[in-house]
Amino acid sequence: MAEYLIKNGFVFDPVLGIKGDKADVAIKDGKIVETTALSSPKVIDAAEKTVMAGGVDIHAHVAGPKVNIGRNFRPEDKLFTYKPKNGIERMQGGFSVPTTIRTGYNYARMGYTTVMEAAMPPLYARHVHEEIRDTPILDQGAYPVFGNNWFVLEYLKNHEIENTAAYIAWLLRVTKGYAVKVVNPGGTEAWGWGLNCENVHDPVPYFDITPAQIIKGLIEANEYLGLPHSMHMHANNLGNPGNYTTTLDTFKLSEGIKPNSKFGRDQVMHHTHVQFHSYGGDSWANVDSRTKEIMDYVNSHDNITIDMGQVTLDETTTMTADGPFEHHLTELNHLKWANTDVELETGSGVVPYVYSPDIKVCAIQWAIGLELALLAKDSMRIYLTTDHPNAGPFIRYPRIMKWLMSQEAREQQIDAFKHKDKVIDATNIAGIDRELDLYEIAQMTRAGPAKSLGLAHMYGSLVPGLEADVAVYDFNPNEPYVPDEIENAFSSVRYLFKTGVQVINDRQADPLGEREGQREPAGDA
Amino acid sequence: MNAKVNENPQVMRDVKEKFLRYYTVTLNNYEVSGHYLPNPYVIEVDATQ
Numbered sequence: 001m002a003e004y005l006i007k008n009g010f011v012f013d014p015v016l017g018i019k020g021d022k023a024d025v026a027i028k029d030g031k032i033v034e035t036t037a038l039s040s041p042k043v044i045d046a047a048e049k050t051v052m053a054g055g056v057d058i059h060a061h062v063a064g065p066k067v068n069i070g071r072n073f074r075p076e077d078k079l080f081t082y083k084p085k086n087g088i089e090r091m092q093g094g095f096s097v098p099t100t101i102r103t104g105y106n107y108a109r110m111g112y113t114t115v116m117e118a119a120m121p122p123l124y125a126r127h128v129h130e131e132i133r134d135t136p137i138l139d140q141g142a143y144p145v146f147g148n149n150w151f152v153l154e155y156l157k158n159h160e161i162e163n164t165a166a167y168i169a170w171l172l173r174v175t176k177g178y179a180v181k182v183v184n185p186g187g188t189e190a191w192g193w194g195l196n197c198e199n200v201h202d203p204v205p206y207f208d209i210t211p212a213q214i215i216k217g218l219i220e221a222n223e224y225l226g227l228p229h230s231m232h233m234h235a236n237n238l239g240n241p242g243n244y245t246t247t248l249d250t251f252k253l254s255e256g257i258k259p260n261s262k263f264g265r266d267q268v269m270h271h272t273h274v275q276f277h278s279y280g281g282d283s284w285a286n287v288d289s290r291t292k293e294i295m296d297y298v299n300s301h302d303n304i305t306i307d308m309g310q311v312t313l314d315e316t317t318t319m320t321a322d323g324p325f326e327h328h329l330t331e332l333n334h335l336k337w338a339n340t341d342v343e344l345e346t347g348s349g350v351v352p353y354v355y356s357p358d359i360k361v362c363a364i365q366w367a368i369g370l371e372l373a374l375l376a377k378d379s380m381r382i383y384l385t386t387d388h389p390n391a392g393p394f395i396r397y398p399r400i401m402k403w404l405m406s407q408e409a410r411e412q413q414i415d416a417f418k419h420k421d422k423v424i425d426a427t428n429i430a431g432i433d434r435e436l437d438l439y440e441i442a443q444m445t446r447a448g449p450a451k452s453l454g455l456a457h458m459y460g461s462l463v464p465g466l467e468a469d470v471a472v473y474d475f476n477p478n479e480p481y482v483p484d485e486i487e488n489a490f491s492s493v494r495y496l497f498k499t500g501v502q503v504i505n506d507r508q509a510d511p512l513g514e515r516e517g518q519r520e521p522a523g524d525a
Numbered sequence: 526m527n528a529k530v531n532e533n534p535q536v537m538r539d540v541k542e543k544f545l546r547y548y549t550v551t552l553n554n555y556e557v558s559g560h561y562l563p564n565p566y567v568i569e570v571d572a573t574q
C-alpha cells in the first residue's frame with residue numbers, strides 16, 4: 001500500500017494533546033506510523049490547513065428498515081436532490097434520508113470515517129448489515145435494541161443479571177451487533193397496548209417491571225460482560241415538556257456503578273440526544289431550557305457521556321424505536337405517520353418534521369442543543385450529533401461547529417428567529433459567550449466518541465498504530481475568519497484517508513481510492 | 526461483538542421456546558450469517574467466570 005506523509009498541517013489531537021501545533025502525520029500499510037518508518041512516501045502539503053483524525057459519529061440512523069421506510073414514504077425528500085453518476089461517483093439521492101451511497105460520500109466529505117447505526121431491531125439485523133455493506137468508505141457498527149425485549153423484561157423482573165448478560169451475548173453474536181441500545185425502556189412495549197411509560201417508575205403493563213429496573217439491570221449486565229461501549233440510553237419521556245426530571249432520574253440510575261471494561265472508557269451510561277430530554281415547563285406554551293440542571297449533573301458525574309441531538313432548523317424525517325413518541329408527533333403536526341411493531345423485540349415509527357425558525361418551540365430546541373455543549377466542562381464527554389435524521393440531517397455538522405465556535409454566528413441565528421424575545425426568555429443561549437476551539441471540536445467529534453465507544457485503540461486520534469483515518473481541511477485557525485468559513489471548510493474536506501487509502505483528493509473523490517479501497521461495497525459499480 | 530460467557534442452558538432453552546411459541550421465523554432463520562458481512566471486524570471479550 002502507498003505511504004503518505006501529511007506535512008506541516010496544524011494538528012488537533014486531544015489524545016496526543018496537540019492543540020494546533022505544526023506537525024507531520026505519517027501513513028503506512030493502513031496505519032498511522034512514526035515519520036521515521038516511511039521510506040518513499042507521497043507528500044501531501046497541509047501547510048496552512050487543519051489536520052485531524054477521521055470523525056467518529058456515535059449515534060445516527062443510517063441503515064436498516066426504519067431508514068428505508070423513511071426513504072420509501074418520503075419521495076419528496078428526493079425531489080431535486082438527485083445527482084447522476086459523475087466519474088467514479090455513483091448516483092446519489094435524498095436529503096434527510098439519503099441513499100446508502102450518498103450517506104457514505106457525504107460523511108466522507110465532512111471528514112468522517114466511522115459511523116454507528118444507533119438502533120438495530122434484532123429481527124431485521126440482516127437488512128441493517130445489507131445497507132452497511134452498500135455504504136461506501138465508512139466503518140460501521142450497529143446497536144441492537146434491548147429495552148423492550150421480552151427476554152430482557154422477564155429476566156430483569158427478577159434481577160437475573162447473569163441470564164440477561166448471557167442473552168445479550170447471544171443476541172450480539174447472532175445479529176453481529178456492537179452495543180446495548182435502550183429506547184424508551186418498557187414504553188415501546190407498552191405502546192403495543194396503546195400505552196407508554198412516562199417516568200422511570202411507571203410499570204410496564206403485563207410485565208410487572210419498571211423502566212428503572214430495566215435500565216439498572218442492563219447497565220449491570222453490560223458491565224458483567226465488560227463490553228467496549230457502555231449501555232447506550234434513550235430515556236423515557238422523550239420530547240415532552242417537563243421531561244428533564246425523567247432524564248435526571250435516569251442519570252441517577254448509573255450512580256455507584258463502576259465501568260468494567262478493558263477498552264478504556266470511563267462511563268457506564270451514554271445518554272443520547274439529550275437535547276430532546278432537557279425540557280422544563282408543563283406544556284408547549286411554557287416549555288423552557290433546563291440545560292443548567294442537566295449539565296450540572298453531567299459535569300459532576302464522570303461515569304456518564306452524552307450526545308447533543310442538535311436541531312438544525314431543517315425539514316427532516318424523524319424515526320425512532322420510540323413508537324409512542326412518533327404517534328405523539330403525528331398528532332402534533334398531522335403529517336404522515338408510519339408505525340411498526342417488531343415481534344417480541346421493539347417497535348418503531350417514522351414522521352416527517354419541519355423545524356422552522358418561525359416556530360418558537362423549534363428555536364428553543366435549537367438553543368437547548370447548543371447550550372449542552374457550551375455548558376459542558378469536559379468536551380471529551382459530550383459529542384456532536386443530530387440524532388440524524390431526527391433533529392436534522394448529519395450534513396449539518398459543520399454548521400453546528402460554526403454555531404459552537406462563534407457567538408456571532410449564534411447571534412445571527414437568534415436575530416432571525418420570529419419569536420426572538422420569547423426564545424431568549426425561555427433559554428440560556430443569549431447569555432453564553434463561550435466559543436469552542438478546534439481542540440474541543442476534535443474532542444466532541446473524534447477522541448471523545450472513540451473513547452466512549454471503547455474504540456480509542458482504532459479511531460479518534462493520530463497516535464501511531466491506529467487506523468490511518470485522517471482528514472485535512474482548508475482552514476487556517478491562526479488567520480482571522482468569518483463564521484461561514486468554518487462551515488465551508490468542514491463541509492468539504494480537502495484530503496481524506498480511510499485506513500490509509502486516499503478517498504478524497506483536492507475535495508474530489510479519488511479514483512485511486514475507488515480502486516484500492518478495501519471497504520468499497522460489493523456488487524456492481 | 527463476540528462476548529464469551531459461561532454455558533447457560535436456561536437462556537438457550539428460553540430462546541428455543543420463544544422461537545417455537547412466538548416468533549414467526551425459526552431460530553435457524555434468525556442469525557445473520559457471515560456472508561452478510563464481507564469485511565467483518567470482531568471484538569472479543571471473555572466474561573466466563
Ligand SMILES: [Zn+2]
Nearest residue numbers: 059061118387
Ligand atoms: Zn437516535
